Amino acid sequence: MVDLEDIRAVTEGLPRSYEVVVRDRIKFRVGQIVYLALSRDEKTMGIGFPKEERAAAIAAYPEKFLPPSKADERYKWIEVNLAVLDEEELRELVLEAWRMCVPKKVAAEYFGE
Template identity: 75%
Template sequence: MVDLADIRAATEGLPRSYEVLVRDRIKFRVGQIVYLAVAPDELSMGIGFPREERDAMIAAQPDKFFRPIPSDERYQWIRVHLDAIDVDELRELVLDAWRMCVPKKVAAAYLASTDQDAPG
């Protein structure tokens, strides 16, 4: 199971990313765009995810992924059970969500500087 320390480690060093506390929820943003939000009980998180792929991902892996709350359905968002993913999958999800929020040049420069392949 991943935890808040793992989430912070996965977001650390991502350009333009920062952590905020909003109504007892830890959120990670790029500018004003939230790309990751940890549930208050720290057992799940919401994360930026392509809306058109959400239903297929939930159907394929219902033990890991679940729908956002109804008011968040309109956003590119999916929720994840933290006890169902490992650190490597967490890093991939975080990086993909962050890439949805930053300019392509920023993402490309970061990936080049860290010697990572572009996921997704």
Template identity: 65%
Template sequence: MVTVAHVRRIARALPRTEEALVRDRIKFRVGRIVYLALSRDETVLGFAFPKEERDALVAAEPAKFLPPDRVDERYHWVQVRLAAIDEPELREIVVEAWRMVVPKRVAAAHLGEASRSTS
């Protein structure tokens, strides 16, 4: 089972990430855009995720993934039970959520991806 400490360690290593406490919830954001948010009891992690893929993810693994809270349905968002994932899966979730909110060049530079420019 992963913990808040695991989430924090992975997220804080990503460029432009800031941690904030908002209404008793730990959130990670880039600028004003939140890409991770822990539930108040720190057992569920909400994360940025393509809205058009959300239903398929939740349907494929309903014991692991949850739809967003009703107030968050309009956003690119889904939730995962921390007890249901391991650290490699958490890392993938966090990095992919972060990639949704940073400029492509920032993600590419941080992840060591070769830039593909046409000359």
């Protein structure tokens, strides 16, 4: 299981990324775009995720991925159960969500591409 400290460890040092608290929820942003948001109880997180891959991910891993709320269905977003993630999966999901929000040049420099 991963937690807030694991998330902070992954997001630390990501260019243009910063943490905010909005209505008692911890969120991570690039500019004004939220790419990761923890639930109030910190058991799940919403994260940027390709819309076209969302249904397949939920069907393949229903214990890990949950559909977004009705209000968030229109966005590139998915909910993730933190209890079943390991640190490697967390890192991959967070970095891909962050990559979706930054300019391609910033991501390429960060990943050394």
